[in-house]
Amino acid sequence: MKxxxxxxxxxxxxLGGLDENLARHRALIGEARTGGAGLVVFPELGLTGYQLQDxxxxxxxxxxxxxxxxxxxxxxxISAVVSFVEESPDHRLFISAALLEDGEVxxxxxxxxxxxxxxxxxRRFFAAGDRLRTVDSRLGVRLGLAVCEDFWHMAVPETLxxxxxxxxxxxxxxxGRDLAAVHEVGLGTAASWRNLLRTYAxxxxxxxxxxNRVGMDETIxxxxxxxxxxxxxxxxxxxxxxxxxxxFVDVELGDVRRERIGLPLLRDERPExxxxxxxxxxxxxxxxxxxxxxxxxxxxxxxxxxxxx
Amino acid sequence: xxxGEPRPDGEHGAxxxxxxxxxxxxxxxxxxxxxxxxxxxxxxxxxxxxxLGLSGGIDSALVAYLAxxxxxxxxxxxxxMPYRTSSPESEDHARLVVDRLGCRSDLVDISPIVDGYFGxxxxxxxxxxxxxxxGSLRRGNFMARARMCTLYDRSVxxxxxxxxxxxxxxxxxxxxxxxxxSACAFNPIGDLYKxxxxxxxxxxxxxxxxxxxxxxxxxxxxxxxxxxGGFTYPQLDRMLFWMIDKRRSDEELLAMGFAExxxxxxxxxxxxxxxxxQVPPVxxxxxxxxxVDYLYPRRRPGSAKR
Numbered sequence: 113m114k115x116x117x118x119x120x121x122x123x124x125x126x127l128g129g130l131d132e133n134l135a136r137h138r139a140l141i142g143e144a145r146t147g148g149a150g151l152v153v154f155p156e157l158g159l160t161g162y163q164l165q166d167x168x169x170x171x172x173x174x175x176x177x178x179x180x181x182x183x184x185x186x187x188x189x190i191s192a193v194v195s196f197v198e199e200s201p202d203h204r205l206f207i208s209a210a211l212l213e214d215g216e217v218x219x220x221x222x223x224x225x226x227x228x229x230x231x232x233x234x235r236r237f238f239a240a241g242d243r244l245r246t247v248d249s250r251l252g253v254r255l256g257l258a259v260c261e262d263f264w265h266m267a268v269p270e271t272l273x274x275x276x277x278x279x280x281x282x283x284x285x286x287x288g289r290d291l292a293a294v295h296e297v298g299l300g301t302a303a304s305w306r307n308l309l310r311t312y313a314x315x316x317x318x319x320x321x322x323x324n325r326v327g328m329d330e331t332i333x334x335x336x337x338x339x340x341x342x343x344x345x346x347x348x349x350x351x352x353x354x355x356x357x358x359x360f361v362d363v364e365l366g367d368v369r370r371e372r373i374g375l376p377l378l379r380d381e382r383p384e385x386x387x388x389x390x391x392x393x394x395x396x397x398x399x400x401x402x403x404x405x406x407x408x409x410x411x412x413x414x415x416x417x418x419x420x421x
Numbered sequence: 422x423x424x425g426e427p428r429p430d431g432e433h434g435a436x437x438x439x440x441x442x443x444x445x446x447x448x449x450x451x452x453x454x455x456x457x458x459x460x461x462x463x464x465x466x467x468x469x470x471x472x473l474g475l476s477g478g479i480d481s482a483l484v485a486y487l488a489x490x491x492x493x494x495x496x497x498x499x500x501x502m503p504y505r506t507s508s509p510e511s512e513d514h515a516r517l518v519v520d521r522l523g524c525r526s527d528l529v530d531i532s533p534i535v536d537g538y539f540g541x542x543x544x545x546x547x548x549x550x551x552x553x554x555x556g557s558l559r560r561g562n563f564m565a566r567a568r569m570c571t572l573y574d575r576s577v578x579x580x581x582x583x584x585x586x587x588x589x590x591x592x593x594x595x596x597x598x599x600x601x602x603s604a605c606a607f608n609p610i611g612d613l614y615k616x617x618x619x620x621x622x623x624x625x626x627x628x629x630x631x632x633x634x635x636x637x638x639x640x641x642x643x644x645x646x647x648x649x650g651g652f653t654y655p656q657l658d659r660m661l662f663w664m665i666d667k668r669r670s671d672e673e674l675l676a677m678g679f680a681e682x683x684x685x686x687x688x689x690x691x692x693x694x695x696x697x698x699q700v701p702p703v704x705x706x707x708x709x710x711x712x713v714d715y716l717y718p719r720r721r722p723g724s725a726k727r
Binding site: 126127128129132163164165166167288291292293294295297298299327328329330331333353354 | 443445446447449450451453454457458461715716717718719720721722
């Protein structure tokens with residue numbers, strides 16, 4: 113099988129500069145195509161910048177926005193993953209990643225987990241997605257998309273792999289922090305991400321693609337270090353930290369089959385067991401009032417309401 | 422600096438400074454981020470030039486090196502602003518930095534400004550008779566603010582932004598003058614403890630004599646930070662690091678060997694100086710209030726002045 117060439121667009125978006133960023137995406141899609149890439153991946157909120165705050169509403173696009181459709185039109189012979197602020201018909205704002213291919217918006221993933229702690233304040237400005245699906249790409253592989261914090265929750269890569277993904281793609285705007293000499297690459301954040309990506313790729317026996325932005329928004333700097341990890345958990349490619357660039361990497365899609373034959377972890381997964389035990393855990397958490405009584409606990413017991421009534 | 426080499430040696434093998442191991446940082450990353458930060462902050466605001474007050478101490482020397490790397494020495498103006506009692510050594514060290522970097526410099530004697538207010542040789546100034554008796558705190562704060570006024574005036578002539586030079590240690594304990602030395606357009610080293618400033622200073626090549634000397638605000642002769650505070654910087658940095666960055670409780674700090682009185686004192690210094698680190702509060706009245714529910718990035722398309 114011919115290797116798939118992936119281009120990682122480790123760019124520094126202009127905060128709030130939607131038009132400028134759209135133009136840059138168009139140029140880089142062209143560059144990726146010229147370089148022979150079948151897939152080009154852009155970072156989280158690459159079309160808008162990250163630290164938007166109240167600007168989010170001003171740079172939001174609906175899925176059928178002509179500007180997004182225009183960008184999609186550039187993908188007749190290449191697939192692209194881009195990320196933007198998506199406004200739903202009922203005017204909720206999401207941090208979304210879209211797969212553009214064959215000239216159209218094929219699929220949209222809305223960020224599921226919005227960090228609102230430490231330096232993050234995403235839940236204040238955005239709504240959380242509530243769907244986790246995979247999508248068949250024209251590349252002949254099934255893709256799973258995730259946005260940054262989504263990968264700090266194990267269920268996300270696991271579910272995507274069980275749903276058939278052979279390649280899980282995480283687009284990020286990960287702020288560099290926890291500067292200390294004890295870390296492998298100087299930044300605690302970078303060291304953590306490198307561990308996560310290798311672990312997920314190995315446990316799900318999929319390719320893990322990570323595209324993280326560089327540059328700065330206000331006080332925070334984004335560290336780049338985009339990576340492609342093979343289904344054995346070994347890095348195929350690691351981009352430099354902090355340097356803007358379009359990085360090309362070739363992957364053998366046949367590695368997924370080879371790895372899964374030799375190491376049939378996915379075959380041996382027990383989702384039914386997992387689901388059964390999760391139901392029990394949720395029920396018990398609700399009974400002891402430890403759990404969140406919201407959407408995660410649809411079967412919340414009535415606590416003897418019938419007797420009291 | 423790689424791990425396992427916590428004590429960078431000077432030319433003659435003697436340690437340049439004491440470095441608590443937990444404060445060791447990757448100086449390549451720190452340098453990269455702070456230099457990019459300076460470049461970005463200026464560009465976003467539509468400027469190519471910066472200026473700073475160069476005291477002869479390590480903090481402003483380091484920022485001068487970083488700024489020169491970010492925008493080139495020809496785009497950096499270092500302003501030396503001695504008072505008549507300032508140590509001549511401070512000015513020598515500031516000149517050394519300017520010579521090494523090849524950047525532009527200005528010398529502004531702030532004595533007439535300060536003496537014009539407090540008076541001099543028994544002659545009252547515009548501050549009135551009472552100001553003649555002003556103690557070192559009032560005078561020190563006034564000097565810091567006179568330097569701020571000078572820098573901001575020079576920034577108009579120079580056409581650049583004022584780059585801040587305060588470190589994290591002094592900011593956390595409030596060892597700064599509000600709207601004085603802490604005033605700036607942006608600060609590249611405000612999240613580095615003194616012990617970390619020293620490491621980056623070594624990495625970028627700040628002259629050894631500046632790294633080695635005792636830190637001083639030089640607001641009066643013989644003043645040193647460590648004598649005034651009663652702590653050494655390594656002690657203070659360690660305590661702040663565990664207390665703030667690593668969220669250790671009082672009990673945990675005592676168990677780690679920090680003295681009870683010292684912990685109590687530092688906690689108080691941090692708490693009473695909280696106001697110095699924040700934008701002054703505005704009474705909430707309207708539907709959208711700046712800093713409360715009107716939240717925009719400082720810079721966005723269209724916000725640069727030129």
